[in-house]
Amino acid sequence: MVKLTKIYTRTGDEGITGLSDFTRVRKTDARIEAYADVDEANSALGLALSFAKGEFEAQELALMTRIQNELFDLGADLATPLHESYEYEPIRVQESWIKDLENFIDQYNGKLDKLDSFILPGGTSLAAGLHVARTVVRRAERAT
Numbered sequence: 001m002v003k004l005t006k007i008y009t010r011t012g013d014e015g016i017t018g019l020s021d022f023t024r025v026r027k028t029d030a031r032i033e034a035y036a037d038v039d040e041a042n043s044a045l046g047l048a049l050s051f052a053k054g055e056f057e058a059q060e061l062a063l064m065t066r067i068q069n070e071l072f073d074l075g076a077d078l079a080t081p082l083h084e085s086y087e088y089e090p091i092r093v094q095e096s097w098i099k100d101l102e103n104f105i106d107q108y109n110g111k112l113d114k115l116d117s118f119i120l121p122g123g124t125s126l127a128a129g130l131h132v133a134r135t136v137v138r139r140a141e142r143a144t
Contacts, residue, residue, distance in 0.1 A: 020079040020090070030143070035078035037140035042071040044136040048129025055126050063104060070097050078144065 016024050017032060049064055073091045080090040121131035
């Protein structure tokens with residue numbers, strides 16, 4: 001487990017920040033934008049889940065936790081530029097993660113009635129939070 005003893009570095013005060021390989025890039029770099037959007041998506045999902053007490057079965061909560069962990073790993077992947085070789089093999093998104101997620105989506109969508117119209121965001125706090133998470137995930141997807 002990574003232990004962070006100091007959260008700030010003051011190395012980004014000039015609009016430059018570091019990637020995981022210590023490469024320095026502008027904070028407006030597309031890679032920074034992408035992993036920031038993924039981080040925000042993860043946080044939005046976490047906020048939505050804070051409203052989920054009693055709403056989900058254990059397996060759904062476990063799935064959401066898995067998705068959050070994989071979003072965190074996606075951020076690490078995005079923070080690591082591609083190189084021919086690495087001293088330590090970086091975390092990379094696996095095709096199996098994508099296939100598993102698509103299978104879960106198909107499984108849960110299969111339980112739903114056919115939609116006849118769009119659903120307006122809102123409803124319960126959990127539903128509204130999941131709608132926010134959904135829209136932030138879509139932005140993160142565009143950024144990546």
